[in-house]
Amino acid sequence: MKVRVTVSLKEGVLDPQGKAIGHALHVLDFPEVKEVRVGKVIELDVDGSDAAQVEARATEMAKQLLANEVIEDFAVEVVK
Amino acid sequence: MKVRVTVSLKEGVLDPQGKAIGHALHVLDFPEVKEVRVGKVIELDVDGSDAAQVEARATEMAKQLLANEVIEDFAVEVVK
Amino acid sequence: MSSKQKAVNADLAREFGLSAEEYDRVLAIMGRTPSFTELGVFSVMWSEHCSYKSSRKWLRTLPTTAPWVIHGPGENAGVVDIGQGLAAIFKMESHNHPSFIEPYQGAATGVGGILRDVFTMGARPVANLNALRFGAPETPRTRQIVDGVVRGVGGYGNCVGVPTVGGEVNFHLAYDGNPLVNAMTVGVARQDKIFLSAAAGIGNPVVYVGSKTGRDGIHGATMSSAEFDENALAKRPTVQVGDPFVEKLLIEACLELMATDAIVAIQDMGAAGLTSSSVEMAGKGGVGIDLDLDAVPQREPGMTAYEMMLSESQERMLIVIKPERTEVARAIFEKWELDFAVIGHLTETGNIVVRHKGQIEADIPLDPLAEQAPIYDRPIAPLPAPEPVGDIHDPIGLEQTLVRLIGSPDLASRAWIWNQYDSTVGGQTVRRPGGADAAIVKVEDTSIGLALTTDCTPRYCHANPRKGGAQAVAEAWRNITATGAKPLAVTDNLNFGNPEKPEIMAQFVGAIEGIGDACRALDFPIVSGNVSLYNETRNPDGTKSAILPTPAIGGLGVFDDVTKNVGLGMPENGTLILVGETKGHLGQSIWLREILGRETGDAPDVDLVAERRNGDFVRARIASGEVKACHDVSDGGILVAVAEMVMGTGHGCTLDTPQSGMRPEAFWFGEDQARYLVAVEGDGKDFLSAAEKAGVPARFAAEIGGDALVLPSGARLSAARLTTAHGAFFPDLMDR
Amino acid sequence: MKTGIVVFPGTNRERDMAIALKAVTGHAPKILWHRDTELPDLDLVVLPGGFSYGDYLRCGAMAAHSPIMRAIRAFAEKGGHILGVCNGFQILTETGLLPGALLRNAGLRFLSQDCHLRVENAETPFTRRWKKGDVFRTPLAHGDGNYVADAETLKTLQSENRVAFRYVAPNGTVDAADRDSNPNGSLDAIAGILSANSRICGMMPHPEDLVDPLMGGEDGKPLFDSLVEALVR
Ligand SMILES: Nc1ncnc2c1ncn2[C@@H]1O[C@H](COP(=O)(O)OP(=O)(O)O)[C@@H](O)[C@H]1O
C-alpha cells in the first residue's frame, strides 16, 4: 500500500523558504500569490492490506522519525 | 484560493533522501516499508476565484520556478 | 530505453556519435555486426571524452616529468613527492554540460567525480578548488546558473567534509549558453600506499562497491563530446543525481580497505561507468575480463545490459581483489552500509565478455578497442592577429577608476561564493580563500603545507592562445610563489570549442604550446588533466559560438615548513615594494574592458626567464623571514593589487608616484606579468639592494600605514570604502 | 580527562575535534562508533560536526535514533558531560537532550565564515575560562543553524541562565535582526545552550577549528581549557 505523510512547519514557525519562493514568484510576475508555505511529502510503499493498520503504523513512523513535533505538524493519508 | 503544488523526483531518478529514510525506518523496526520517495509540497495562497485559471497559473509557476523538469515532476491541485 | 530494439547499422552508429569510418573500423575489429551493447561500448570508449581523439597528439607534447613526479598523466590523478614519505595526488575535471542543464546536480556530481579520481589512488582528499566561468551577469539565466552551481559545489563538498579552499570565477558573454565548471581535488597519501588501476592476476575477482546502478546519465560521455543545441534540453534525463553522503561512506570504506593488502587494482566508475572502468583496468593490465551483470546491484528492475554498461550512476568503484581477501573487504563495505558484489573475474582471453540473463551481450577484444581507437590530426587555420588596442585615454581619473574596477564582475569580492563553501573542515586550513594568493592547507601531523591555486585568463587566450596558455601557467606558479611555497606540478582542464573547426583547433594547439613553454621554463610539469571540447552554443541565427578558449591551470606547491607562509593582507607598517618590470601593457586589460568598453589588443608578453628569476628571488626572501605579505600583480594591475592588500586587513598605505615617462593609467592598470607587491619591515633598503644584486627589477611602491589607500594625488580611499565597493557585486546580482 | 567522540555515518569534523581535545588534554580521544551500545569510562562525550546520514530529512534526525544514543542518554541521566557542536547540537535537540530545534539558515544558504560569540554564562564547565561578556571569534559552517524554540522554552532558557553563547557584533552588541552579526537568524541570537544541570552544551559554531595560531588563532581554546579544568579529577 502507498501512504503519504505530509510534514509542514507549525503555524507560527517562520518559513523562510516559503517567503523566498513568494518573493521569487512576485519577481517572475505572479503578483496574485499572497502566502507560500513549503512542506515535505514522504511517500511510503508499505507491505500490508489493512488501511487502518497501515495508517496507524505510518503515524508511528511520523512521530518517531519523519516529523519533529517541536516545529512540525504532520498528516497521514493512505493513498491506495 | 489555496493551491497545492507537489513536486517529486521523476521515476528512475536517484532519491538519496528517500533511500536514507527507508534505511532508518528499517533500523527503527518498520520492516514493512519497501520504498520511500521524498518530495516537496508548496502551498500557495492565491488571489483569484476561477479555479481553472488559478490552476493554470500555478502550473505556470511550477514550470518556471517550483519544479526543475530535468529531474522532477509536479502536480497541481486547487484545494479550495 | 526502447532503442534496444533498433537494428545495429551505420545509422545507429551515427546516432551514437561514431562516424562512418569509425563504424567501419568497429566492423573490422569485430569481424561481424556488433551487438547493440557492443556498439554502445565502442561509442563511449571512442567518444572524445574517453579517447581524447582530437587532443592526444598535442597532449603528448607537454612536459610531464621531474624528479619529484611519481605518476604523471595516465593514472586516475597525478602524484608528486611532497617529502617525508608522502605524496600529493591531484587532478581537475570539467562538468560543463551537465552544469548548464541542471546546475545544482551538474556541479555537485562534478565535485563527486573528481574526489573519486583522487581517493581511488589511496589518498585522503584534503582540499577542493573550483574554477568557474559564467555568462554575462546581465543574461537572465546566468543568475540561476551561478546559484545552482555554487549550491551544488558546496552541497557536495561540505557534506563529504573536504574543505573547499579556492578557485576562480569569470563572467563573459561567451559562456552564456555554456558555463564552465572545473573542479579540482587534492589528496595526500603515503608513497608506499598508492593504488593503480592496471588489473592483474588471472582469475582474480572483480568487485563492485558503492551505490546501486540505475538508468542515470546513459550516454553522458558522448553527450559531453557533442555541441549544444536546443536539443540539449531534450537530453535532460541524462543528468545524474549525486549522493554526497554515500560518497563520504565510500571514501572511508575505501581508505579502510586500502589499509589492508586486499587490493590489486582499483578505479572509480566515472564517465561511461562500468564500461570505461572495466575496459581500462583490464586493458592496462593486459588481461581479459568477464562480467556477470546479473550480479550488479541494481536500483531499478528490468535494466538491460546496454543500460548497465553505460549507466553513469554516481558513487561507484570497481576493484580487483585478492580472492582470499574477499570476505575481509565485504565486511568493511557492509560496516559502511555500502553495496558490495563480486561481478566478474579476470581472464586470459584478452577480451571483455559481458553476460546477462544467460546471454553473452558483448565480447570485444580489448587490444584493438584501445589501440585502434581513432586519433585525429585535425586541421589548423592561422589565427587572426589581435585587433589593435585603439586610442587610449583615461576618462574618469584614478580614484573613480579603481572603485569601478574592484567592483566589476571579474574583480569583485568572491566572498559571497566562498562563504557557502566549508573551508575549514579538517582543521588544517592555514589560508582560507582571499587570505593569500594560493590557499594553504597543512598536512595533518607533519610540518608540510600545500599551496593550491587555479588560474586562467580566457581573454588573453582568446587574443593570443600561446601567450594565454603560458600566462595561465605563469600566474599559477606566481600565486604559489607569492605564499612562499615551492611550485611543484600542474593539473590542467582544457576547455575549448569544436575541434573540427580549424580556428578552434588552432586555439587549442596554441594554448598547449604556451602551456608547454611555461611548464618547461618553470620546472612545473603537468601530471594530470582533462580536456573538454565542443563547448559551443547555437545562436538564434543558426551559427554557433564557441566559449573563450579556457585552459584552466591547477597548480600545487609545497612548504617543508608551513609556518613560513605569508598571506596577502597589508601589515600595519613597513614598506611596499614592487618587484618586476612595468611596461604599462593595456591590451586585453580589465581596465580597457571595464572603463573603455573594449576587448582589444594583444595579451601581455610572458617573459618566462624574468618570471622565473623574479619568482625565485621573492620566494627566497619569503623563506628568509623578511617578507610580511606578498601579492602577485595580475588582473587589474598594480593599483587593484594594492587595494586588495589593503582590503585584506584594513591597513593602508601611501603610494609613490608612478614610473616617469609612463601614462598613469598604463602604470597603475597595465597587466604586465612577472610582478609582485612585497611588504617588508622598515624602509625596504635591504630588500632593494638584494634585488639589484640579483638582477631583479624592484622599486619603492608605498609607505605602509594608516587605514586608507592614499593615492599620489593625496586622495584617500578608506579601507572601508574599498571594501564596500568590492563587496557589492555578488549580493546585488544574487540576493535581490 | 577521558574523552570520546562519536562518529555517525556522515560525521566529518571528528578529526578537528580530536586535534583540539588532544591539544588540551595531551591524550587522543576515543573514537566511538554509532552502533556501539555501551560507553567506555569517560568524562566527556562529544558529538562532532558533519552531515550524519547526509542531513537528509532533518539534520540530526536519523543519528538521534542510533544505538549509541541510548547509551548517551543514560550517560546524561547519570550527570555525564556532553558537548554537541554543529551537527552534534542538532542531534542533541532531535533526541530531546536539549530543547528547541535548528531550522534552515534565514538566508537559505550554507554559511561558512567567522562569527563572534559572547559568553553569556561563564559559570559552566564549558565556559569557566572566560568571563561573562567576553567576546571571541570562531568559524561557523552550517546550513541549518537557525535556533528556534517556543516562547515558554525561550523564557526558561533565559531565566535559568541557560544561554551559553549569543551571536554578537565584534564589539559585543546583540542584534538578532542583523544578518551581519546573527548570520543564521537564530531566535534571540542564540548560538549555544545548556541543559538544566549545565552539563550538556550544544552550539553551532566550531571553536575546535580555532585552537592553533597557524590556522588563524586560538580563540576557541578556552572552551577546551575550561573542560579540562572542570573535569580533571
Ligand atoms: N569559485 C571559488 N571558490 C572558492 N574560492 C574562490 C573562488 N573563486 C575565487 N576564489 C578565491 O578568491 C580569491 C581571489 O580570486 P582571484 O581573483 O581569482 O585570485 P588571483 O587573481 O590571485 O588568482 C582567491 O583566494 C580565490 O581562491
Ligand SMILES: [Mg+2]
Ligand atoms: Mg591572479
